[in-house]
Amino acid sequence: MNFKLRIWRQADSKSNGKLVEYSISDVNPDMSFLEMMDVLNDRLVKEGQEPVAFDHDCREGICGMCSMYINGRAHGPMKLSTTCQLYMRNFEDGETITIEPFRSAAFPVIKDLSVDRTAFDRIIAAGGYVGVSTGQAQDANAIPIEKHHADMAMDAAACIGCGACVAACKNSSAMLFVSAKVSHLALLPQGQAERKTRVLNMVEQMDEEGFGSCTNTYACEAECPKGISVTNIARLNREYIKASFSGD
């Protein structure tokens, strides 16, 4: 297969970037998208040009590191898939593929396709945990949890923190990410003690990081590789209102 690639090149966070064209031929349809990028980079290196910087690690759709905006979609054309899980057979021979970084004011570009998502870590540090120190736990089976609740908590906990929801949203809202963590912990008995402070602190940090507000377009859910549902956003809103108006 042959492709024309238009790739965002930007030297660092201070420089301006632009789309640069490359062509690539003899691509095996069984190659993954990132392997196609490896082949391109290997060629660029041998030609003495700087390879395209992009983030990746597990290449199995679980670490949340890969983050490309492909043909106008976060993680590209496949539903429920990360960038690293795309294969070249998912594209048309001869197609022009435009590759950009995840864009958001809260995710500044570091170089080319790599962005800084540490804002997500700071939101978790603000309250996305159960405050139990090592050694303070009781026997694990002392807390029975209804299977249905445990399963719903697991659905929410499956978020990989990739940021596609932010990149997909015209407002750059991080509500899907935040709601996934708030839901995971609010659904479990272990999360009850800090239920109110957690949601208030996480939302406050989210606002401070410069993420936009949610206007219910659901673009986030459509692009989320892990199928995190927007019902979590509804739960976040309820949790937030309850916490804001409670007396204590």
Added chain:
Amino acid sequence: MALDSKIPAGPLADKWTNYKNKVKLVNPANKRKLEIIVVGTGLAGASAAATLAELGYKVKSFCFQDSPRRAHSIAAQGGINAAKNYKNDGDSVYRLFYDTVKGGDFRSREANVHRLAEVSVNIIDQCVAQGVPFAREYGGLLDNRSFGGAQVSRTFYARGQTGQQLLLGAYQALERQIGLGNVKQYSRHEMLDLVVIDGKARGIIARDLVTGELERHFGHAVLLCTGGYGNVFFLSTNAMGSNVTAAWKAYKKGAYFANPCYTQIHPTCIPVSGDYQSKLTLMSESLRNDGRVWVPKTQADAQAIREGRKKPTDIAEGDRDYYLERKYPSFGNLAPRDISSRSAKEACDDGRGVGKTGLAVYLDFADAIKRLGRDVIEARYGNLFEMYHHITNEDPYEVPMRIYPAVHYTMGGIWVDYELMTSVPGLYALGEANFSDHGANRLGASALMQGLADGYFVIPYTIGSYLSGEIFTQAIPTDHPAFEEAEKNVRDRISTLLSINGKRSVDDFHKELGKIMWDHCGMARNAEGLTKARTMIRELRDEFWKDVKVTGTADSFNPDLEKAARVADFLELGELMVLDALNRNESCGGHFRTEYQTEDGEAQRNDEQYTYVAAWQFNGLDNDPTMHKEELIYENVQLAVRSYK
């Protein structure tokens, strides 16, 4: 230096309790003055950093990914073992201990493994308290599954994402401490050297991967929680960034490297599809419960399949060789990892492999689908079948899966004593980075257990033994000559890499090294191949330093440079692995020397001469390293032959 494993005296079951009762403590006021560097934020590092900060120590935490949550532990699927005996099926701390020692082919330390089994129960309690959503039964209590090498159900799991959920638990505990100001996090930072002052570990040199700046960090103690080195083979199930650099720098600064040749090769991975391949994907071992492994009986049929003239379904039942069932009638398709892997290789070496490359065997579900119906198979393995279909574009309900063994885990690593301290005082190694608990072969679901045991429950006690003697040590200013020199060495190495300006890319070298390792130090090894490999690695290393091309600059975000520095270390590690494999004139666990096998091709241990840990001391690249032996003393279990016939 003599190797002192510091195993406490007393009966096996009391050693850890006695140790904890007697270990020196550090009072809270002093803890606040002591600084600890934790390199790595996987299960081992994140749990250690969070727990030490909770205790009051000042912690700095490092990882090369953009967030601590992305450490490679995130990718573990199957589960984590613990001797909870919630199933009432006869499990106990002793049984978990025994299974692990036996699974390791009697090449691990009894006292360490027993401690691991003891604290396994605390791990599950801790994780549940953090909100880890383990699978549950309808009654609301925790569910378990069975895993290889055990006759009880002791594996806890969270769908197919156990590693992810355990790591997020540890990550959240870590973020809590970061929020409280007790831990300072350095993401996108890579440790590039260890600083040793007066014989003690006192800090690290790290590169800020975004700006390229070299930084000096002091610590009263340094913990390496930097994972395994399977990527020396280029292709493995490890994440792309997994590497040996931190451990290797420690080795070059005096930490002994133990049993580097012990590598685990997992039998069920999706085969290589072309030379562009960047990594291999694991297919869960559980598939072997219902799938039957086979290759054609004749080379002619295999060739016809490879050339596309025949389909697997064209091969009549009588013309198929279900080789695991034939060779190991009592375990059949569930033979252990090392044995299944080797058998697949033998079949392919015999010219009977399938797939375009001939390096694959079939894992066939046709019988199971006939017997149980497609629905049952879908309920059991639906997500795995989907994943396979997605990656290979073949539907495993219609055609048999193609699988082949792949490098998965490294049992070897930095040598540590019972306290997890390396041979450099003040330097510790935790998790996959150390060599300690799995002997020559790791059982499924025990790596997650070990990482969390080390970080949550072992190091918080054992580090007091050393730090109680450091309370009067003031923070050493980082303009100390040892920091200067270490930083200069790092800087020089980086500028050399950038100045070679040769013709070959880093990946070119990495792939070539991987092929040498796979061919000669992989599933089957022998003296002749290993000797040859050693020369080849040396030559390749020389060529690397003459002809590698690294683009970009030192003072910018430069993934090409990061990779080059890691591959340079792999090129040194490879030689040590080969040397260790040459030294060990026996077959055990993941180390199979073709000269040492029984008449019917099974591994032959040599307990008389090799019941020891080989801990290697660096003497400069031009000299052979010195081997120190730690004799393994078995007081509680009887050494036995593993048989699966």
